[in-house]
């Protein structure tokens with residue numbers, strides 16, 4: 001498929017564009033007393049902020065609509081090609097990065113702390129004989145679904161932190177009030193990260209100076225959760241030659257466990273763009289639901305389009321995954337199966353700190369492989385929350401971090417990440433499983 005490099009803003013009058021999100025937009029729904037959009041106003045997309053000022057939201061959306069796509073369509077197509085190889089069992093994915101990226105982290109640091117460890121993990125895995133597709137949770141991972149819309153500290157209740165594109169992590173009323181201008185900053189920060197990645201790729205890899213058919217100019221592909229629909233829908237662009245529509249905010253977008261309703265607004269959004277898309281599947285996912293998602297998101301059954309990211313927990317994956325794999329295999333859908341060994345293994349310490357135990361992480365990965373080996377399907381790789389920095393957020397592993405250590409360097413704005421050592425251990429286990 002030939003794709004022009006020019007992506008043009010999707011005209012606001014494009015009926016297709018407005019069909020994704022008809023007015024009022026989810027974020028501009030009137031707030032109820034609880035701060036949540038009232039259930040009676042359809043179509044309510046779940047996990048959207050209630051922006052206090054609809055006029056400001058409109059202004060921000062108009063500004064975002066006029067900005068260029070952050071990623072070229074050619075690279076989205078390249079990623080589809082690479083993922084098609086994964087779907088065919090000829091390559092594997094290493095995807096990782098922060099649970100929630102921080103605006104304040106300097107570009108150089110965010111690039112180094114993620115790209116270096118993803119490179120090292122990929123080298124480890126490729127030694128097992130598979131080409132590796134590297135994908136960062138990077139350059140746009142700025143919106144978070146939360147278990148509770150509010151957070152209470154010492155009797156004080158404030159809106160929960162929903163990612164830097166929505167509000168601030170600082171526990172104070174001003175910071176926690178959703179501010180749509182943060183979406184413009186999310187765009188700029190993502191553009192900065194992408195520029196940093198391109199610079200790193202050009203400087204570090206002689207190959208990157210030649211036409212490199214297997215890599216984007218950024219060296220690795222970027223991805224994030226397509227959660228914040230006011231941001232995502234305004235960055236959809238139409239390819240001037242093919243007329244195809246692409247999400248301009250990242251190469252691959254995924255839909256989270258909490259927003260993957262087959263008839264919901266997030267799936268509707270993803271169904272209308274050509275980027276490769278992922279869907280998280282928790283332990284409650286039913287086979288028919290997964291088939292419905294495949295019908296919505298990959299009706300043409302194109303290898304490289306759809307990635308299913310399984311996050312069931314070490315204790316459940318061996319029991320809950322086989323029936324999904326069996327049904328999907330029987331349907332003939334050429335999906336990529338990835339293992340997210342983090343989100344089903346979150347636990348609280350006795351001191352109330354969110355963590356994950358390395359033993360559970362490795363066990364879920366192993367269980368994921370056992371199921372695929374049993375079914376004769378290809379375990380397509382891993383999706384993890386991680387950083388190369390020596391943080392102390394997850395426990396166990398070779399460094400033998402304990403609950404006690406969590407107070408030393410716990411920097412995540414949301415979920416606990418593997419540190420550099422733990423990430424390489426995960427890669428080593430992955431390589432071992434592929435051998």
Ligand SMILES: O=C[C@H](O)[C@H](O)COP(=O)(O)O
Pocket residue numbers: 099144145146147148414415
């Ligand atoms: O990253 C995933 C979710 O946003 C996160 O696990 C929610 O965390 P919470 O349960 O603290 O809200």
Ligand SMILES: C=C(OP(=O)(O)O)C(=O)O
Pocket residue numbers: 099145225255256257258280281311343
């Ligand atoms: C929100 C996330 O995960 P899930 O949707 O699987 O809970 C995430 O990946 O940060």
Ligand SMILES: [Mn+2]
Pocket residue numbers: 099343385414415
């Ligand atoms: Mn997370």
